[in-house]
Amino acid sequence: MDDFITIKGAKIHNLKNIDVRIPKNKLTVITGVSGSGKSSLAFDTLYEEGKRRYLLFSGTQFMVDTASSFQSITGLSPTVAVEQRIIRQSNPRSTVGTRTKISNMLAIFFSTFGKRNEAFDDGIPLSMEMFQKNSPKGMCVKCLGKGQIYKIDEEKLFGNRSKAIDELVFELAKRGTTRKMMDSFCKYYGVSINQKTSTLSEEQFNALKYGDGGKTAFPGFMQWIMQVINSPSSRLKYLLTEDGSLTYVSCPKCGGTGLGQQAIHTTVGGKTIADLENMHIKDLLNYLKLQKDISLGSNLLNDIIIKLECMVDVGLHHLSLSRPVPTLSGGEIQRLFLASFIIAEMDSIIFIFDEPTIGLHEVEKEKLISIIKNLVCRGNTVVAVEHDENFMKAADYIIDIGPNAGIYGGQRVFQGTLDEFMTCNNSKTAPYLAGSKKFTVKTEYKPINVDKILTLENASLHNLHNITVDFPLGLIIGVAGVSGSGKSSLIADTLVPKLKELLKTKFIGEQEDDEDKAYENYSDVAIKGIENIGKCVVVDQKAIGRSRTSCPATYVGIFDRIRKLLANTDEAKENGYKEGLFSVNSQGGCRVCKGDGVVHYHVGYGNFIDLECESCGGTGFVEEAMEVKLKGKNIREILAMSVLEAVDFFRDIDKPIYNMLSILSQVGLGYLKLGQQTPTISGGEAQRIKLAKELGKRQSKNSVYILDEPTTGLSFDDTEKLINLLQKLGNNGNTIIITEHDPIVLSNCDYIIELGPGGGSDGGYIIATGTPEELKENNKSIIGRYLQ
Structure with a gap:
């Protein structure tokens, strides 16, 4: 059996047809400057091919016949990617406890060993669902498991009686269905919509606030507000929050736990499941170790303790099980996934990590490195994209991609052992590791001004x-x-x-x-x-940006100028083309893929596969937009340029665009594509x-x-x-x-x-x-x- 994974002719993104060998059952670090092509090699080549082969042999209906991004890969085994991109973890109800399944285990533990408050014992046996706030049986009936409710400050909203009726909730009540309902209210009570609320009788004012029991179509401002703010992307919710009239407060019925009455009145060792989920993981671990005699004869508590010990080992001791996953940093999310893999005790797997030391203090990195090396000892292959000095020094093998970013990178600068890497003259990283190049460190510090x-x-x-x-x-x-x-x-x-x-x-x-x-x-x-x-x-x-069609050029404000430049070309003027033609969110977007350039197909188990849109050839634009060129490049080619390429391109065309691109280059983003989809940005x-x-x-x-x-x-x-x-x-x-x-x-x-x-x-x-x-x-x- 070959001791290496051998990749030949890798050419995705900026990789320049490179050959790479990765030793099996070793820790390999891929290094290089930002944007050199490290992730293109590790994730877009190695991991994506591992996933493709799995789909090929799993009986999926998708036999994808796309242009290969490499010549061949041999020695590949099942591959797991442990990334840090937070955009994928966006469910606000997903918590550390639900993600690790420890919350489910605690729910079973409480339903089996929980002691109920007799005043709330309804005779129905306790079940796991009663301790889960996302379950209909376990959620609080008032806040529906959220733990919080909206509260309207009536005094703030209605206290100023000099306001007219239609001024009460900004301009939003002045049009559409709401306006018709308010007109019916005014007609019934014989008042004008422009009339000051101070002129209303007490009965009329209360009806305006709370409704009049169905006498008119208007339900009253309080009920109307609650209906409107609970709709997705409510503008009213934002305005009332900014105004201070609307706050999000702890639910009085469940005390902010989101749980129903049975759960909040059932305890183990004097604590509810909400108490345990709100503890720091390290404290929870210590507490549960003291409860071992409660569950004699049960392996459940031992299993929970093993999982918690593993989370402490990977540096997550400071989190709580109730912590929402979207609030975690990329590094914390990655270590959460790492913990679940360690618990599973897998071997013969290729693990690919994306900067696992992110968010860790120097004293914590040593522990993480030993845990990842332990994965190797179990018979796994670990590949990590990493910039940390100590992590590189712990590696068995180094691959350096570069020498620079974007089009100036994508070459294999080095592969071999750490000792050999120290003498590599072409690498931007090796001199720092070897100590021949040192960071500039300030020795004079600005004095403190006690008045400021x-x-x-x-x-x-x-x-x-x-x-x-x-x-x-x-x-x-x-x-x-x-x-x-x-x-x-x-x-x-x-x-x-x-x-x-x-x-x-x-x-x-x-x-x-x-x-x-x-x-x-x-x-x-x-x-x-x-x-x-x-x-x-x-x-x-x-x-x-959340949408697939948003990109860095839009965010920094240069895309509008680019579209204007294209619309001002002779060809665009002759054909009557406007700026909207050069936007996938306007007239320029492909009708089939809606500007994405790809069509998404679900292949089961939460996985999707993207196939190039045949209608637009993967550009996302209609044909007319692609025909117009600025200095020889169409809109798609401009967006495909890296920041460094675009700096040269726009130098003599547009000064504001050139200045902004120069700053992007200075902050280390010279490799970034102007049109890169924002969900792929770390x-x-x-x-x-x-x-x-x-x-x-x-x-x-x-x-x-x-x-x-x-x-x-x-x-x-x-x-x-x-x-x-x-x-x-x-x-x-x-x-x-x-x-x-x-x-x-x-x-x-x-x-x-x-x-x-x-x-x-x-x-x-x-x-x-x-x-x-x-x-x-x-x-x-x-x-x-x-x-x-």
């Missing part, structure tokens, strides 16, 4: 222990700490919402569109020094696109930029470029707050705030603050020993 400090007081969300934190303005501030130490609770969940509330129009960030997100109460949290902030820009890793890439968009605007001083792990997905070389860009931004008088694990980035901050000392219930304290030099000397600091 942003102070956050009484932060106590999640595991934060009512802490007060000073953010010196005008500095680059690093926020460090192990996983679950409270970094996100402090910055993303407390500081950001509070700044949004106080700065209003001076706050720039993504709109929250998850209707199941609770609007937390920050009334105890106070901020001082906000008058020193010009504006706040939040640059997070949330997706930049969280780290999405964040850098947002950063570029902001940097492309006119810069103002005294701005606060908040970034969440901006080095995600960046190679050593790209990290250096990003650090230089952030230093420039900081030197212009701005404040940059970075939540980060990378010791190189933290070493280049002026000031570090470190949370800890542990994760979950062991975290939530400020354990060290000061310059990187001061943290290196501070015995309480954990990150200090890793700083450069």
Whole structure:
């Protein structure tokens, strides 16, 4: 049997017909600069072919006859991809507990060993479904399992009696069916729709608010609002929320658990299933170990404990089973999948990982590396796309793709052992590993201006222990700490919402569109020094677009200019073509595939296969749009260009487009295609696109930029470029707050705030603050020993 997986002639995306050998039953790391072709090799070639062969022999109806992206692959066994793309995990009701099936096991445990409150014992035997909030038998009848309900502030909405009837809920009640219902109300009561509510009698005003028992078609504003806001993508819900008239509060019937009466009045060891699901996994594990005598003779509790121990081992000790999966970072999602594979004890599998160390502190990476190496010891082959130095040094084999990004990459620069890799002169990565090239690390730190400090007081969300934190303005501030130490609770969940509330129009960030997100109460949290902030820009890793037809060119605002340029060509003018022809969401979209370029077919078990649309040849555009050319390129060819190619193309055509593309290149996205579908863009890439968009605007001083792990997905070389860009931004008088694990980035901050000392219930304290030099000397600091 061959000891290698051999790939010959790989040529998908930017790969240039390369041959690669991957040793079986070893840990192989694929490295290279961002956009060099690593994922094209690991996921789009190796994993996709493994999946195709499975479909071929599983009796599926789809015998796909498409152009092969390689010449041959031999030695392939069943392949599992463990990716970090968060866009695929979008069900708000999916939690850590449901994803790992531990919630189901706890439900069985409670139905078997639970002790009921006699006052709520209806004589019906307990069943598993009674402890599941997504089950009709187990959900709260008031909130239908959500745990929260909408609450309308009547005083805020109706307290101003100088408003006219039709002004009560903005412009939305002035048209369509609602307008007809209101007209019938006005006719019955003999009032005008423009009449002030102060002129209405008490009976008329109450009927307007709560309805009149069917005398008119209008159900009353309270009922009408509840009907409208529960419809998908309700504009009214957004307006009322912004206005403060509508809040999302804990359901009074179930206490926010989402569970029915039987579940919330049944306990094991004095705790309900909701109590257990809300515990940090590490605390839950310790608690269940004390309950072992409850379930003597049952293997169920042992099975739950084994699963929880595995989750602690992969660095998820700080999560709770009730945590919604869409709120997890890409790295946490990946480790959640990793835990389930370890529990399954599989062998002879090819595992492909996408930067498994993302989101982990230096002290936690060692444990993860040993777990992944243990997969190899069990007889599996592990291939990881990775930028982490320690992970590379733990590998049995290295494949380097490059030398640069996009069209300037896609070549096999190196394959072999780590020792051999250290002497590779063509690689952008090897010199950093060998120590012949070192990062620039600042030695002079900006001084703190005591008159310009942003102070956050009484932060106590999640595991934060009512802490007060000073953010010196005008500095680059690093926020460090192990996983679950409270970094996100402090910055993303407390500081950001509070700044949004106080700065209003001076706050720039993504709109929250998850209707199941609770609007937390920050009334105890106070901020001082906000008058020193010009504006706040939040640059997070949330997706930049949900639809398959959205792309980076649209998001950064250059697609409109490109369409105008095409519409202004002589050919377009002669034929009367307008800008809409060059958009797949308008007249230009293929009628068959709706602009996707592919047609999707379901092949079972939640898997889809995409086949190229025959009508448009995979372009997504109608034929007329493809005929018009700008400097020899049509709309499809322009969108297929990488940022680096497009910089040269637009240099003498359009200055604003050229400037924006140059900034995208500076943030390490030179390889990105202008028309790349946003669902395929990782969280780290999405964040850098947002950063570029902001940097492309006119810069103002005294701005606060908040970034969440901006080095995600960046190679050593790209990290250096990003650090230089952030230093420039900081030197212009701005404040940059970075939540980060990378010791190189933290070493280049002026000031570090470190949370800890542990994760979950062991975290939530400020354990060290000061310059990187001061943290290196501070015995309480954990990150200090890793700083450069």
